[in-house]
Structures are given as C-alpha cells and as structure tokens.
Amino acid sequence: MNAISIAVDLLAWAFGVHIPIVYTVLGLLWLLPTLEVIGVRTNNQHFINAAANMSNYLILIYAIGGVFGTIITVFLAGLYPIFTNAAGLLLWPVWAIAIVSGVVIALPLIGFYNRSRGRLSMRAHIIIGYLAAIFATVIPAMFRLVFAVVNYPLGVEVIKDPNSLIGFDLVVKNYAELFANPTYPPLLLATIFGALALTAILISSVYDWKWDSTKNEMYDVVSKFMKKLALAFGAIYVIGGVWYLYEVYQYSPTVIWSILGHPPSYLPSAFYSVYQPTLILSGWFYALIALGVITLITLLASFRVRNKILAAINFIIPLSMVDIAEVMNLVAHLPYAIVPPVSAAEALVNNYGLTFALQVANTLKASTFISTLDVLGTYISQYPALLYLADVIFVFFNIMIAVTIYFGLVWRSKQSS
Amino acid sequence: MNYGAPTLARVATATGVLMHVSLASSFIGTILLAITAEAIYIRTRDKDWGDLAHTFAVISTIIFGVGAAFGTLVEFGLVTIWSNFVAQMGSAISLPFFIELFAFLFEVVILPLYIFTWGKIKNEWLHWIIGFFAAFGGVWSAYNILDVMASLSMRPPGMEIIQLQKPISGVISYIAEFQSPSQIWNMFWWGAQVFIFHGILAAIILSWSGATSVVLYKYLREHKQYQLKILKLTAPVITALTAIQGFVLGHYQGMLVLEDDPLKLAAMEGLFWSGYKNDPLLSLLAYLNTTGKFWGYYSWPAAIRPPSFIFVTYWGFMVIGGVLLGAWALGLTLTITYPLFKGAFGNFILKSGQYAIGILAALASIGGALTTESGRYPFIFVQADPNPNGPPNITGIPVSAIYNPTFTPTPAVVAGIIVVELAMPALAWYMVYLYLTRKVKTSGGGEH
Numbered sequence: 001m002n003a004i005s006i007a008v009d010l011l012a013w014a015f016g017v018h019i020p021i022v023y024t025v026l027g028l029l030w031l032l033p034t035l036e037v038i039g040v041r042t043n044n045q046h047f048i049n050a051a052a053n054m055s056n057y058l059i060l061i062y063a064i065g066g067v068f069g070t071i072i073t074v075f076l077a078g079l080y081p082i083f084t085n086a087a088g089l090l091l092w093p094v095w096a097i098a099i100v101s102g103v104v105i106a107l108p109l110i111g112f113y114n115r116s117r118g119r120l121s122m123r124a125h126i127i128i129g130y131l132a133a134i135f136a137t138v139i140p141a142m143f144r145l146v147f148a149v150v151n152y153p154l155g156v157e158v159i160k161d162p163n164s165l166i167g168f169d170l171v172v173k174n175y176a177e178l179f180a181n182p183t184y185p186p187l188l189l190a191t192i193f194g195a196l197a198l199t200a201i202l203i204s205s206v207y208d209w210k211w212d213s214t215k216n217e218m219y220d221v222v223s224k225f226m227k228k229l230a231l232a233f234g235a236i237y238v239i240g241g242v243w244y245l246y247e248v249y250q251y252s253p254t255v256i257w258s259i260l261g262h263p264p265s266y267l268p269s270a271f272y273s274v275y276q277p278t279l280i281l282s283g284w285f286y287a288l289i290a291l292g293v294i295t296l297i298t299l300l301a302s303f304r305v306r307n308k309i310l311a312a313i314n315f316i317i318p319l320s321m322v323d324i325a326e327v328m329n330l331v332a333h334l335p336y337a338i339v340p341p342v343s344a345a346e347a348l349v350n351n352y353g354l355t356f357a358l359q360v361a362n363t364l365k366a367s368t369f370i371s372t373l374d375v376l377g378t379y380i381s382q383y384p385a386l387l388y389l390a391d392v393i394f395v396f397f398n399i400m401i402a403v404t405i406y407f408g409l410v411w412r413s414k415q416s417s
Numbered sequence: 418m419n420y421g422a423p424t425l426a427r428v429a430t431a432t433g434v435l436m437h438v439s440l441a442s443s444f445i446g447t448i449l450l451a452i453t454a455e456a457i458y459i460r461t462r463d464k465d466w467g468d469l470a471h472t473f474a475v476i477s478t479i480i481f482g483v484g485a486a487f488g489t490l491v492e493f494g495l496v497t498i499w500s501n502f503v504a505q506m507g508s509a510i511s512l513p514f515f516i517e518l519f520a521f522l523f524e525v526v527i528l529p530l531y532i533f534t535w536g537k538i539k540n541e542w543l544h545w546i547i548g549f550f551a552a553f554g555g556v557w558s559a560y561n562i563l564d565v566m567a568s569l570s571m572r573p574p575g576m577e578i579i580q581l582q583k584p585i586s587g588v589i590s591y592i593a594e595f596q597s598p599s600q601i602w603n604m605f606w607w608g609a610q611v612f613i614f615h616g617i618l619a620a621i622i623l624s625w626s627g628a629t630s631v632v633l634y635k636y637l638r639e640h641k642q643y644q645l646k647i648l649k650l651t652a653p654v655i656t657a658l659t660a661i662q663g664f665v666l667g668h669y670q671g672m673l674v675l676e677d678d679p680l681k682l683a684a685m686e687g688l689f690w691s692g693y694k695n696d697p698l699l700s701l702l703a704y705l706n707t708t709g710k711f712w713g714y715y716s717w718p719a720a721i722r723p724p725s726f727i728f729v730t731y732w733g734f735m736v737i738g739g740v741l742l743g744a745w746a747l748g749l750t751l752t753i754t755y756p757l758f759k760g761a762f763g764n765f766i767l768k769s770g771q772y773a774i775g776i777l778a779a780l781a782s783i784g785g786a787l788t789t790e791s792g793r794y795p796f797i798f799v800q801a802d803p804n805p806n807g808p809p810n811i812t813g814i815p816v817s818a819i820y821n822p823t824f825t826p827t828p829a830v831v832a833g834i835i836v837v838e839l840a841m842p843a844l845a846w847y848m849v850y851l852y853l854t855r856k857v858k859t860s861g862g863g864e865h
Contacts, residue, residue: 088500
C-alpha cells in the first residue's frame, strides 16, 4: 500500500459517509418548508406534523455531516497539502462564500427554524425555512465549482515561471470565468435534484416501514407525496446526470475514459498515454444504471404494494447509488488531481514545447500532489499498522454514528410526543 | 526582508483564535463539570448534583455545537488567509491533525450519545463512562491542537526548515520537514507535553473560573444550596490548578523558553537592552543565583523581534492576573469552607470575587495566549541555535511565507470577519441563557 492509495482510500471513505448525509440535509432543508406549504394550502395537518418530526432529525444529521466535512478538509490538508494549498490560493473566494453562507448564515437559520416552530406565524416560519435552504445551497454551489475546476480548469491559467520549482504558476485572473465551466451547471443541477430525490425516497421508505407497523395515516399521506416528488426530482437528476456526462465527454477526457471504459472519439491517439485513467470504472457506471432502473421499478411498485422489504430496498439502493456516483466522480480523475484540458495541452505544446506540456501534465497528477511533502502518507506506507488501527476506529465510529442517530431519534420523538 | 504579514489579517486571525479558544475551553470546563457532578450524584444520590450534571451536559453540548461550527470557520480562515501553512501541515505536522480526527469523532459521536441516553441506561456508571469518553474526546482534541501550537513556538527535534531555491508554484518558498518519516512522532516530544498540559489546565481554570463567577453572582442574590455546592467544588480546584499551573507547569514552560527562544524570553521579561547582561531577579528565578546573564531584546535585528507589548501581556495580564486569581480562589475556598474566614474578609472576597475571578482568569488566559503566539512572531517553528559571535540565531519559517499573497484584507472585510467571530460565541452564550431561563420557567420557578 503506497501513500497515493492511502490518501485516495481515506478521502473516499470520508466522502462516502459525508455525501449521503449532506444530500439528506440539503433535501430536508428544501422539503420541510415545502411540506408546511402543502399542509397550509390543503389544510392537512399531517404534512405539518411530518415536517416538525423531521426537523429534529435535521439538526443532528447536519452536525454529523458537518463533522465529516471537516474530516475531508483535514484529509485534504494532511494528505494532499500541495493541492489544498493551491486550491486555497486559487479559489479562496469560493471557500469564503461557502463558509459564510453555509455556516455563518445557514446554521443559525436552521437552528432558528427548528426552535421557532409554533412561536412564529406559519408564514414567517416557512420563509425562514426557505432562507435556510437557499443559504445552505450555496455550499454545494461553491464546492461543486471546485469539482468542475478539477474536471476542466477553465479560468485557471498556466504561466511558465522558471523561478518556480515546478516550472510554472497557476493563476486565476477572473473569478467570474470559473462559473462558465461547462461541467458546472449540470453537476450542480444533478447535485441539487439528486439530493431532493434521495431525501424524498428515503422519507417515503421510512414512512412506508412505519406505516406497515402502525397504520398511522400521516405516514401514508406523506409517503405517497414523497414518492411522487422522488419520481419528479429523480427524472431531473437523470437529465442533469446525462448532461454532465456529455460535458465531461467533451472537456475531461480522463474522467469520461474512466467512466465509460474507452477514450472519447475526438482524443488523438498521441494523447492516449497522457489521458489514460488509473481506474476503469465502467463496471461502477453500469451498476449505477442498473440500480437506477431497480429503484425506479421498486419505487413504482411501492405505490401499489407496501411492505418492509420494499421499504428497506428503497432505503438502501438509493443511498448506494449516491455513494457509487459520487465516489466514481471523485476518483475518475486519477491519475490527475486536475485534468489538463486537451486545448490547453495543445496550446502549451505550441507555445512552450512538448517537454513543458508534459511537465505541466505530470505536475497536475495526484501522485505529485500527494507524494510531494506528504510525510503522513509516507509514514503510513512504511508502517501500515497505523492505517489498520485507524480503519478499525473508523468502523467503530461509523457504527456509533448509527447508534447515536437511533438514540437521537428516539429521544426527539419522545420529546415531541 | 519582510518577515511579517498584514496587521489586519493578524488581528482577524487572533480574534478568531481567541474566540475559538474561549468556546473550546468552555466546552472542556462544562463537560468536566457535568461528569464530576454526575459522579458525585451517583455516589451520594444528592438530586442537586444530578440536576447540575444534566444542566452542565446540555450547556456543554450547546457550546460544542457552536464551537465545532466556529472551528470550521477558523479552519477555512487558515486555508484562505494562511494558505501556505497547508504545505507545512502536509510536509511535517499532519500527524496530530490526523489523530485529531479520532478525537473529534469521540466528541461528536459520544457527546450526543451522552445526552440522548440520559436516564435511559439502568447502570448509571455505564452512562457516566459515556460522559467520561465525551470529555476525554474534548481533552484529547485540545491535546492535538495544542501540540500543533507547541511546534509553532518550539521546533520539535529532528524538524528542519528548508528554504527552497525555487518556490513551488511561485508561492511555497519554505518547507518544514523531518529528517525521517518516523520522526513525525517527535511532534509529541516532552517540551510539547509541557506546552499542551499548560494549555489544558489554562482551559479548565478559565472555564471553571467563569462558571464560579456566574454562580457566585447568583448565590449572593438567591442563596440556593446547590449554588454553594458548586462553589465548594470549583473554588478549591481552581486554587489547586492555579498553583500547579504557576509553580510546576509554568516553571517548566519558562525553562523551555529560556533554552529554546531567548528572544521571546527577552521580550516577555522586558530585557530591553542590547548585549549580554546580568538580570539578578530573572537569574534567581531561572538559575537560583543572581549572577546569570541574558541577551537583551535589542541584541537581535528589528525585523525578527516580536512586539514589545508582550512584556505587558506576560507580566501585566498573565503573571499578575494568575497570581491574583489564585489568591481570590484561595480566599473564596477559605470563606465558603471555614466559618473563621467569614466577616469583613469573607464579605470582601464574596462581593469582589463574583467579578474578579472570571475577569482575572480571562486576563491571565488572554495574556498567556498573546504572549505565546505574538512572542514567536514573525516566525513559526522557532528554534534558537548557538552563535559564538553574538546572540543565538533565531530561525523558523517567516510568517510572510505562509500568508496568502492573493488575499488583501481591507478594514471593512476584517471588520465584517471580526463581527462574525464575536457573534458566534455570543450566539452560544445566548442559547445557554435561553436554556437556563427556560429551565427556570418550566420548573415553576424552582431551584435550577
């Protein structure tokens, strides 16, 4: 086990836990005020009660999701110091906007939304809920920009610098240009609607499970509504996903090669050795499509047949899909940390020569970002016991997270009752 | 050469760090109070202690929630303002950050579990053990972060500073590296242990002093028995910890500064001269004789001298504040424990202590933090090397080399950052206030 695989594995693990949680947070933030709106308009208290119950869950899950976000940052800083250093220098306004909106503004708003239920008018309460959702959405809006830059660094210029150890400097001259990244809009669209679809189907499956035990009408009403939302949002998620694949195909040859298993047709064969991915993830991609089809079938079936087995399937498969899709998107860049665009590679060859272009490409590889200055990764590769011990502890805490969420829900539901 | 960084950026960072430290200290103090109170309750079955344990546990959870969010803010501040520090994290000091993840997991998973399982576990000692591990997570987390801070002030053995002939990407011009990867464990060398436990004790003293002042204030107006019980717990502990802090850990900390950073020592002790001269009082404290000589502050070039105000933060805030805090805590301990000390002395201690204990603890803590961090300026990973021709050579990575050159702070931006940095702890304390006042209402004006 070398430093690179350690760094990638640890990051993928933290990411795999973090993403479904924050997807749920984002979904709940938009869905809860929506439930309240529906409840008020249809004069159906079930929707309002459901929003109240799930609001308690929101606080707990936000905290745990936030912690794993911090873990990702520590992994990035500790194991990819050069990448994080460069990302901080190049994209600091992006981090700053995300943190101001997502933590400084959204966090108090979420707390206020949770605590002000029944103390403010429903209209004011709903407005606070949507405000919290808007500000929290700025977090993925900013972080997805980083993913888009990693796919295709539009707006990031490579300037030859003989005084630099790596021979060049990366510079962002116009931050607005970053937002013109063609992979950004579909990625953001798929993220937001993926979060909404995932949350809707998770709620429906939990409520189907509870309905099977209690026959409580609230579970029935809200579950049916959530299934319809899951279908609608899921359709938009699929559209966003296909659009994203199309743009990645056009602009990020390594990523699409990894996902589809073959290089894009426009890529000159001379560039094959430059853009060849480390991992061929086409098996993951086809598994993702298969799971999507199964989810569609089981979701449609659950309109007619409701039992705990179907509810469990509708809970587990969408979570697996999100993890597969996100981790696949994360590691498909390898060997690159930032995939050099074909057009830029050609321009660099023309302007500075082939040697310099290859030097830039090699420097943008994850191995450079990881192995350079990475004392922890080097140490772990020499003494893997530290990693094994860490794995055991991480597994333990993953279990403890589930236990804590369980006790949290039991405690909250008793408080509510 | 300019070794420093823009003052505005430093002020914003210092404010953020101090506010985060105040929240972290408050969390450690309140969770320790919670498990102490719960242990007393389990042993004595005194309901007051059971209620106090729950109250402190909830307060610690509120503070932890806001503190964790604030920690994220500080972390992004680090990446944004001090971007090139991240390269040092990777090259040398990632181990304590890696271990910190486990401590953080302890806190964030076990602390809610401690709250959610309150009254649900039949074996009360099992519940107490959950609380103990939540507190352990908090202290362990502080341990790791203080370890990083220790390395900034005192370069660990085996760490080398390399000035790159060619900067990486035009900005990373210095790198800290250990001579071999296994030396990353040197981050936890004995000097760092002194620094760490000095910091942890300071956190407990600060938070328990704050709690003591608040409870004493309430006690003088309400005279509730449970308030007196808290004071009888906290006052002697503050007295004892302040003594340990001053006479044991403070002594070793001072000896480390004496050996490893004579320039910081000169600034702290106000040795405002040039050359190698005798200072009888400092010599007595350091060497137990009056003939010792020390390099004066002006022996080093102005560009690498720390700000001279740390003489005030050290002596005026930390030493005098700490001594007075110990005196007041001792006075309070005697007053509430022995009838002999009641009367004029007791009245003075009680009436002044409600304000003095918290304020003195805050002054001593702020003074200590500013002395430590400003005292190493303008370097991180400071080391003093012998120099036969003059004062020891002070080396390290200049702060200018870890600053984000693309970030230009303006007064308006920094003012906005500081408002946020002050607002978040204020929010935490407002939520604690709401929780405590709600408790009073729901119990019909009862005791808690």
